[in-house]
Amino acid sequence: MIRYLIRRLLWALVLFFAVTVVTYVIFFLIPADPAQRACGQLQTQQCLEQAHHFLGLDRPVYVQYGKFFGRLLPFDFNGLAHGHSPIKMPSLGISFANRQQVNSIVGGAAPVTASLVFGGAVTWLLISIPIGILSALRPRSLLDRGAMMFVLIGISAHPVWIGLIFLYLFAFKVHIFPLGEYCNMINPPVGTSCGGPVQWFYHLILPWITFAILFAALYVRMIRANVIETLNEDYVRTARAKGAPESKVMRSHVLRNAMLPVVTMLGMDIALGLGGAIFTENVYDLPGLGRVLRLSLDNFDLPTTQGIVVFGTVAIIAFNLIVDLLYAAIDPRIRLS
Amino acid sequence: MALLDVRDLKTYFKTDDGIVKAVDGVTFSIEKGRTLGIVGESGSGKSVTCLTIMGLNAKRNTITTGEALFKEQDLLGMGMRRLRQIRGNDIAMIFQDPMTSLNPVHKIGNQLTEAVLLHQDVTKKQARARALELLKAVGIPRAERRVDDYPHQFSGGMRQRVMIAMALINDPDLLIADEPTTALDVTIQAQIIELIDQLKDDFNSAVILITHDLGVVADVANEILVMYAGRVVERGPKRSIFYDPQHPYTWGLLGSIPRLDRPKGGRLASIKGMPPSLINLPKGCKFRPRCPHAFDRCVEEPDLRNRVEERRQLDRCWLSIDEKRDLRKATIKGQEAVA
Numbered sequence: 001m002i003r004y005l006i007r008r009l010l011w012a013l014v015l016f017f018a019v020t021v022v023t024y025v026i027f028f029l030i031p032a033d034p035a036q037r038a039c040g041q042l043q044t045q046q047c048l049e050q051a052h053h054f055l056g057l058d059r060p061v062y063v064q065y066g067k068f069f070g071r072l073l074p075f076d077f078n079g080l081a082h083g084h085s086p087i088k089m090p091s092l093g094i095s096f097a098n099r100q101q102v103n104s105i106v107g108g109a110a111p112v113t114a115s116l117v118f119g120g121a122v123t124w125l126l127i128s129i130p131i132g133i134l135s136a137l138r139p140r141s142l143l144d145r146g147a148m149m150f151v152l153i154g155i156s157a158h159p160v161w162i163g164l165i166f167l168y169l170f171a172f173k174v175h176i177f178p179l180g181e182y183c184n185m186i187n188p189p190v191g192t193s194c195g196g197p198v199q200w201f202y203h204l205i206l207p208w209i210t211f212a213i214l215f216a217a218l219y220v221r222m223i224r225a226n227v228i229e230t231l232n233e234d235y236v237r238t239a240r241a242k243g244a245p246e247s248k249v250m251r252s253h254v255l256r257n258a259m260l261p262v263v264t265m266l267g268m269d270i271a272l273g274l275g276g277a278i279f280t281e282n283v284y285d286l287p288g289l290g291r292v293l294r295l296s297l298d299n300f301d302l303p304t305t306q307g308i309v310v311f312g313t314v315a316i317i318a319f320n321l322i323v324d325l326l327y328a329a330i331d332p333r334i335r336l337s
Numbered sequence: 338m339a340l341l342d343v344r345d346l347k348t349y350f351k352t353d354d355g356i357v358k359a360v361d362g363v364t365f366s367i368e369k370g371r372t373l374g375i376v377g378e379s380g381s382g383k384s385v386t387c388l389t390i391m392g393l394n395a396k397r398n399t400i401t402t403g404e405a406l407f408k409e410q411d412l413l414g415m416g417m418r419r420l421r422q423i424r425g426n427d428i429a430m431i432f433q434d435p436m437t438s439l440n441p442v443h444k445i446g447n448q449l450t451e452a453v454l455l456h457q458d459v460t461k462k463q464a465r466a467r468a469l470e471l472l473k474a475v476g477i478p479r480a481e482r483r484v485d486d487y488p489h490q491f492s493g494g495m496r497q498r499v500m501i502a503m504a505l506i507n508d509p510d511l512l513i514a515d516e517p518t519t520a521l522d523v524t525i526q527a528q529i530i531e532l533i534d535q536l537k538d539d540f541n542s543a544v545i546l547i548t549h550d551l552g553v554v555a556d557v558a559n560e561i562l563v564m565y566a567g568r569v570v571e572r573g574p575k576r577s578i579f580y581d582p583q584h585p586y587t588w589g590l591l592g593s594i595p596r597l598d599r600p601k602g603g604r605l606a607s608i609k610g611m612p613p614s615l616i617n618l619p620k621g622c623k624f625r626p627r628c629p630h631a632f633d634r635c636v637e638e639p640d641l642r643n644r645v646e647e648r649r650q651l652d653r654c655w656l657s658i659d660e661k662r663d664l665r666k667a668t669i670k671g672q673e674a675v676a
Contacts, residue, residue, distance in 0.1 A: 234437040240393055241432075242452045242503070243425035252451075256442050332487040333441055 008324075012317040019313045020306065024065050027302050033057075034096045034300040055096055068093060068306065092310060093303035097296070102307035105292060110311065112182055112288035115200070116207055116280060117273035121266065124212035124219055132223025133255070139228065147220055154217025163210045163283030170206060177206050180285035211280040215269055222265065226258040233257070260331055267323030274319075275312025338409060339366035340543050341390070341428075341511055346403035346413075348382075348389045355616040359385040361567035362403075364641075367560075369510065372537065372544040374554030374575070376590065377564035380612050383547045384433075386564075387513045389413070391430055392420050407511070426456040429504035431533075433516040435496035439488035445472075445499050446484035449506055456507050471502035474539070475532060494525035501532060505540050512537065513545045518553060530557060551590050555579065563587050566613055566623040569641060573650030583644060583652035583661060586624045588668040606669065622653065630656060630664050 035051035036043065052058045056067065076088040092102035135144035171179040181194070183203045188195025194203070230236065231254055239253045240246075278290035285291075289308050296304035328334045348360040360382040367373045375383045388394050390405045390412055405412040407428065412420065432438040440448060449468035453459060459467070465484070472480035475498040488496060497517060504512055514533055518526035530546075534557040537544045546554055554561055554575070561578040563571040563586065571584040582588055592606030610627040613619055619626050621636040628635070634655045641651045644658055656664070 234432060234434060235440040237393055238432060238438045238500075238503075239440070239451075241391060241424055241430045243421045243423070243455050244451065245421060252443070253440050257440070260442075331442060332444075333489050 008321055012321075015317060016310075016313055019309060020068070021065065023306055023309045024061065024068070024302075027300075027305070028061055030300075032300050034302065037299055038096065068303075072310070092307035095296075095301050095304045097299040097301040097304070102303045105304055106289065106307045106311050109287055109289045109292045109308075110274075111184075112286050113274060113277060113281065113290065115182075115185070115204060116211055116277050116286060116288060117270055119204055119208045120211035120215070120273065120277070120280075121270050123208045124216040125266070127212065127216040128219035128223055132220045133227055133250075135220070136224045136227035136231065144224075147224070151217040151221050154213045154220075157213065159210050159214060159279040160283055162213055163206070163280060166206050166210055167283070178203050180283075182284075182286045182288075207280050207284045207286060210283070211273070211277055219262065219265070223258065223262060226261060227254060230254045230258040260327070263326060263330065264323055267319045267326070268316075271312075271316040271319035274315040275308070339406075340369045340408065341545075342366040342404070342406040343386075343390065344404040344406070346386060346389060346405060347401065348385050348394065349400040351398040351400065352616075356400075357615045358567050358618060359615055360389060361618075363564070363567075363569055365562055365569065365572065367511070367543050367545060369543050370537075370541060371559045372534070372546060372557050374558030374561045375545060375547045375564060376549065376551055376554060376561060378549050378590075378612060380615070381564040382567040383549075383564050384515050385567075387430070387515055387545060387547060391424060391428065391513070392417075393430075422456070425452055425504075425509075426507045427509055428511045428513065429507070429509040431497070431500050431504050431512070431514040431517045434520045435493055435500050436520065438500055439496055441488055444485050444487055445491070449484075449499070449503050452503050452506050467506060468502070471506050472499070474505075474536065475499070475502045477502070493521050494529065497521060497525075497529055498532065501529070501536065505536055505542070508540055509542055511543045511545065513547070515547045516549065517546075519549070526553070533557070550594075551579075552594055563590065566618060567615060568623060568653070569651075570624065570654075571650075571652040572641070573648065573652075577645075577648060577650045581645065581650070582665065582669075583650065584624075584654045585628045585630050585656075585664075585668060587652075588665055592669040622655070629668065630660075632656075 033048070034055060035048045035057060038051040038055065039047040049058075056064060059067075071091040071093055074088060074090050075086050076084065077086070089103070092106065094100065095102055095105060131147050131150070135141070135147040138144055166177075167179060170177045181203055183194040183196070183199040184192070185195075185197050185200035236249060236253050239249045244253075275289065277288065278294060280286070281288040281290035282294060289311065292304065293308045295301075296308070343363060343365050346360055346363045347358070350357040350359055363382070363386055365373065375386070377383050385394065389401055390407075392412065394401070401413055403413065407423065410419075412423070439445065443451075446465060446468050449471065450461065450464040453464035453467050454461070457464070469480055469484055472484060477483050477495060477498055483491075488499070491499065497520075501517075512533070517533065518529050521529060530553055533544060533546070536542075544557075546558060548554055551561075558575050561571075561573065561575050562569055563578070563584065565586050571578065571582065571587050573583075578587060579591070582591060586608070589606065589608035593608070595605060608627055609629075613623060613626065620638075622628070622631070622639050625631045625635045632655070637655070639653045639655050641653050643649075643651050644654075654661070
């Protein structure tokens, strides 16, 4: 078990290197210069050179990457030489665009994205589990055909389009939901118009549904297929031959097995969403990672982009590990070694 | 009164291609404490017959007619609630493939106790004690430890023992074993059959043993039912079926058994051709297209009747007793006779 964890963590490190290096390389392949943004109207040679030096862009790429990586390490060797504590907070650097600590930018945006993604996951599970099971129990029924229609629409419709339609219908035409905006669940900043769990929930209902529709559609299809497949398993017949009532057969024999692959998918999809639910966040004006990512790309703000990539990578690696551990706990056939 | 009395049982499946007559008028009965062997090749309707009796066929697109009287109650007509009380309690079933018949995510102990708790008003502790008792009875070594193992930690033969334990845990009056040894090694097969036979006596149950292998029923069955294309083609006491078989299909089955008392070098006899499509059955005798002895009269539907006087042996073949006596030897010996 311990060996397994160590091996997984080493792999995570390799993956982390690969992802961050690729982001760096891509950034330097794009023919755009953050210094131009920094100088604004004053595009003189002198200003550009100063900006390059100031942002550290006059150094070779590998040096820049090395500095980035050094900031991420929780050890400070310089500090040790000067007699300070060698342990420090890992830092993602400072934004090119607004000189803020990227740590605090990501730290501020992550709860928004997490609210959206976890709430969205709950929403899509609430939609897909009952529909998936019911249509598996009555294949080709009216309900099943209706569900398959929903799946088709859900997979085809783009979240941006769904978001805009929802905003137009439920916020602009009929004023039952707010027009975008995010409210902190706890500790709303001074001067903001809304805050608290109720407002948080109320403002997130439309984004959750928008974000969840695609996944709900995919999950309905997956759960339906899994349940149908499991219903045909020999051990389900055994359970019926024992005299178990259908509800018990469903609960303890069918669902337990049919939901195993769903757990894996759920972990992957949540991790993917945490890297930034770009479309939904931008439509609803939610200050989450997805919107920060888009803005940072517009500004050629490498440290912020990289910070979000790091966060997303860590989220994916962490959730993969959680899913694997969880899977071993719920499926006795899998032993980690 | 027989324990189970099946009368003119028919199970038809509606498919896109037409109606599949999987079971087409099967009649038999079994007494308490007896063993009935149902023999036939794949697709002859053996399993469907038993699944129908248990009510385990999918309801959709299935037409079932006839009667299956268990202790004088019709299993086919009764409500689900009553049928569930009988399943696993009065009638239990063992399936063909022990590798897939146990739920992979539950400990075998829990799967056994589930069967007890569904039918008996006992505590979990008592149910577990009963599960242990049964695991020991079916010969699982170190049962106290294995009871908390998962199915994948057992071998095929051991899993089938667990299935047998699960089937017998509520002292059923009737045990249906659907090809219990087909998925197992030959060495294990005999053990499992012996185990079923021995436990049948210990638990005083009747057994229906379904198999495509006449060799399997040779030791344990009292009576044998030979099925072909959803029908019974021959039925009788074991001795009669082995020593005085009446139907050419039974001859073919007997000829296909490898035997040590046969001269070396001779090939096993095989039945030519394939079983007929259950959607488009041939007219008259269903075995006619494959039967080497078919004659004019075989296009008429034969009835199941007793041609050998003073014996409880029924068959569905138009040949006269004398003709059969001459033809039979050649068919069973197969290639030998030709050579």
